[in-house]
Amino acid sequence: MPQAPLPSAEPAGAAGANADFSVVVAAWSTDARSDLEACAAALRAQTLPAREVLVVIDHNAELAAWAREHLAGVTVLENSGPKGIVGARNTGLAAARGSIVAFTDDDAAPEPGWLAGMAAAFADEATIGAGGALDPDWVGAEPRWLPTEFYWVFGCSYRGLPTGLAPIRNPIGANMAVRREALEAVGGFADGVAPRELRLGGKVLSGGHALDDTSLGIRVSAAFPGRRWIYQPAARVRHKVAPGRTTLRYFLVRSFEEGEGKAALAGAVGAESGLESERRHLFVTTPLGFLRGFAELLRGDPYGPLRSLALIAGTGAAAAGYALAELRSGRERRNTSSPPT
Numbered sequence: 001m002p003q004a005p006l007p008s009a010e011p012a013g014a015a016g017a018n019a020d021f022s023v024v025v026a027a028w029s030t031d032a033r034s035d036l037e038a039c040a041a042a043l044r045a046q047t048l049p050a051r052e053v054l055v056v057i058d059h060n061a062e063l064a065a066w067a068r069e070h071l072a073g074v075t076v077l078e079n080s081g082p083k084g085i086v087g088a089r090n091t092g093l094a095a096a097r098g099s100i101v102a103f104t105d106d107d108a109a110p111e112p113g114w115l116a117g118m119a120a121a122f123a124d125e126a127t128i129g130a131g132g133a134l135d136p137d138w139v140g141a142e143p144r145w146l147p148t149e150f151y152w153v154f155g156c157s158y159r160g161l162p163t164g165l166a167p168i169r170n171p172i173g174a175n176m177a178v179r180r181e182a183l184e185a186v187g188g189f190a191d192g193v194a195p196r197e198l199r200l201g202g203k204v205l206s207g208g209h210a211l212d213d214t215s216l217g218i219r220v221s222a223a224f225p226g227r228r229w230i231y232q233p234a235a236r237v238r239h240k241v242a243p244g245r246t247t248l249r250y251f252l253v254r255s256f257e258e259g260e261g262k263a264a265l266a267g268a269v270g271a272e273s274g275l276e277s278e279r280r281h282l283f284v285t286t287p288l289g290f291l292r293g294f295a296e297l298l299r300g301d302p303y304g305p306l307r308s309l310a311l312i313a314g315t316g317a318a319a320a321g322y323a324l325a326e327l328r329s330g331r332e333r334r335n336t337s338s339p340p341t
Helices: 029-046 059-071 085-095 114-122 148-153 182-183 211-225 248-269 276-298 305-339
Strands: 023-028 052-057 075-078 101-103 107-112 129-136 164-169 176-179 195-200 202-209 228-241
Touching: 023 029, 023 085, 023 114, 029 052, 029 059, 029 107, 029 129, 052 059, 052 085, 059 075, 059 248, 075 276, 085 101, 085 182, 085 211, 101 107, 101 114, 101 182, 114 129, 114 228, 129 211, 148 202, 148 248, 148 305, 176 182, 176 211, 182 195, 182 211, 248 305
Parallel strands: 023 052, 023 101, 052 075, 129 228
Antiparallel strands: 101 176, 107 228, 129 176, 164 228, 195 202
16 A cells, blocks of 8 residues: 655644644753743743643752742653653643644753644644654764764754655654643653653763653554654754763663663663664664764764774663573563462
């Protein structure tokens, strides 16, 4: 059966202007209050206004009280589920009234045309969900040694994603929108991977549930086989990248953690779906990136080889995380299946 043509990438016209969006913003850190203010201001500046903006505070009474006092034009909720991004997003989903629910985070600032770009993708009924571009908003200097193929370590769009409107397996959670009927049909976000906090130097740099967005994409596609996820580059969000997330140590720890998460996800949904995009990234995008780094040295960029070496190091860390998680899982299965002596 031939696939339906892709929707227009242009911002929404008359049809898209009727899109009915609820926006859910997950927030958890008192230290990120200024980021949350900037996110709320960016949502008020949308060329296509949302029906409602729901700010969900993740088990932080101090932040919730501050948000109710200082944030205009939003509804502040407190996470009624387990601590973490999954509970926060499901709390927002339960309260949402729009036919499409869009998600972003407290350290992200949508561009004015964000929802208009999303609406253009949803003008086609075949679109069940969409993800947009996440551009790094560097707090410090841009890490020139870090390959763009690994920008996913701090939640930004990476080399290997489509450059134009195209089908995808899943979006990145800080910039996505889904039809509410689909979210409700699959029971919302699933934990998939146990909650975690990534700490470096005693400070929490990231937390929540890894791969909840990947799991959602796979489960929604399974429940709605005639529909598709769309990557919409016109729906752009600036994602803050703090200096702590651009160190080599964070890069390796986060890559290792991603490998662990992929093993858990493959065990939950099957390796075919759970690792579909990762195979292409490993066997096509990464080798091309490795060669590109040395070609860039010949063009006068001394950081090119460092990016090539970082590609190998990050891939190795992810592979180690995956292998270790598989070993642990196999040992647990053997212990469970062994008869008592």
